[in-house]
Amino acid sequence: MKGYKVAVMGATGLVGQEVIKILVQRKFPVESISLLASDRSAGKKAFFNHDEVEVKETTPESFEGMDIVFSAVETGISKRFAPIAVQAGALVIDKSNAFRTDPAVPLVVPEVNGQDIRWHKGIIASPNCSTIQMVVALNPLHKANPIKRIVVDTYQSVSGTGSAAIEELTAQAKQVLNGQATAPHVYHHQIAFNVLPEIDVFMDNGYSKEEWKMVEETRKIMHADELAISATCVRVPVFISHSEAVNIEFSEAMTPDEVRRILSQSPGIKVLDDPMISLYPQAWAAAGTDEVFVGRIRQDASHPRGIVMWVVADNLRKGAALNAVQIAEEAIKRDWLKPTRNPETVGAGLKPARPGGQE
């Protein structure tokens, strides 16, 4: 089996560390690994499998000879280095917001639109964590019964913000329990024993960017430009895993049993749905796992064609690192690692067909 020269940008961050773990766990065909980070982290030691690897500073020269670059850095850094890595011949799989809405860049959740990998030009974007888990759960239903409208409210863990937020929640929780005052640094207000309806910056229409990502990214991934979506994204004092309450309006009425049947046959999903014995997806239990968990599936009492459900996944794994690695696996499997050379095929890729066929 061919091995690949792999680089991980942001290798010391929460998602970067998770990428490294997942590459090992899934026996990804790594010929060589290069761990890249900011100059602050350069020189640190990290482990790949059982080998100690020195973390190097990311420079324009870091990408020479690389086949695949996993970019787990913030938007600005990604915008700077991703084009350089592409120039050097690598496929960049980027988890930042830098390229997600770029019509020339595919935005991919392999279970949903793996075929969009085909038309990449060197960069493939991995969606926002809260979007990924939702589309994994919704797409199989959408293919059976087109979705008209989604109302989603999220319960998002602090690990989505990064390791400083985990430290802040830990420190503040201790302070509150000890009767001490807290001071917010990472968030604008206290997050311990509180909930904050603020994730990313706010836009003029009153939605936060995080909420708007759920609108735009869901439409792009599911090839559903007309899909009506509203989201309220809320940070909760949970370390890992995002939970989502999702109200879905379908084209036709659909029973909860039908929803359960479709979801339990769909890739990447585990249905946990027996409320009578308190069985439903939970953030705490989902941490460290790969599936998108769905439960609390019921007929929406407020709409004849509505279904309500509860969707939980590990935001660092399926919501970020795992999805990125799965994109790379799919690109390798389909032999789509290198950009499409034929401009016609690329053009076709820019206006992908509605899903339902091949995928």
Added chain:
Amino acid sequence: MKGYKVAVMGATGLVGQEVIKILVQRKFPVESISLLASDRSAGKKAFFNHDEVEVKETTPESFEGMDIVFSAVETGISKRFAPIAVQAGALVIDKSNAFRTDPAVPLVVPEVNGQDIRWHKGIIASPNCSTIQMVVALNPLHKANPIKRIVVDTYQSVSGTGSAAIEELTAQAKQVLNGQATAPHVYHHQIAFNVLPEIDVFMDNGYSKEEWKMVEETRKIMHADELAISATCVRVPVFISHSEAVNIEFSEAMTPDEVRRILSQSPGIKVLDDPMISLYPQAWAAAGTDEVFVGRIRQDASHPRGIVMWVVADNLRKGAALNAVQIAEEAIKRDWLKPTRNPETVGAGLKPARPGGQE
């Protein structure tokens, strides 16, 4: 000013304690106070204002001569003692679920349907905490522009369950921070650093009773039998205050500015809505306050007649104790303390007119 003989059932519980505090804070015209609890708590000392009062066991004789009984006990106890108190001539204001859906018992949020107090027969029910704060925020809008459908997802604090749940969250949070294992007692699963989409028991239709209370109670309080409502009720690791993400479909399109204007002129509401400076209602900040706080008001991107907002209130105060005391104040003010004697008036009360007139 006339004083009243007041009894508080469940005087040692979280809500009972809050009732006592609020009676003092609001200078409720108390002639005598009787603090009642289970035999376990009998003999304990409590404070009313600066006076030490002995807690007595609740017995059928406890209610003789009482004018007003605040019942802050669980449903079963309330079902047993409320009729006895009524027989003894008292007005019972009950915060349990025992009588809320009884068509012969008014279910009252004074800002919304204070006029329903008129037709009581001795018992007035105070709604579920998550319902109260929602209807306070929605009713002024509903009167201006009838609401067709509500989708609400809640972020409910553990104090709604009682003091044992506060202890459980505290203990589990310490255990998690110390790397120890946790064992759930009050809830079915760990609540520290987790969220649980389970409040009260589940029904055959897949909704929990807590969710269904939001459906039935909202319709009854707002006199809106046709209102379509779906709720997902979720327990979050917060000590006090419930937060709610509410999507509202109106009869006609309505701007966020119009919503803000109406809400800022409505009783019991405080609009906190400037996301650009991270100003929005927060559970932590709402604890100990009396208002229902509303923010994140925006046009629903998924519906032309939709508005989305974020509603927060102290579930022990406006969600329970304060609302009960306000009901008593309103009954006194309108001279409706004693049940209506005229059977015709009572009959008329059973089918109350749609709101919009007097109230």
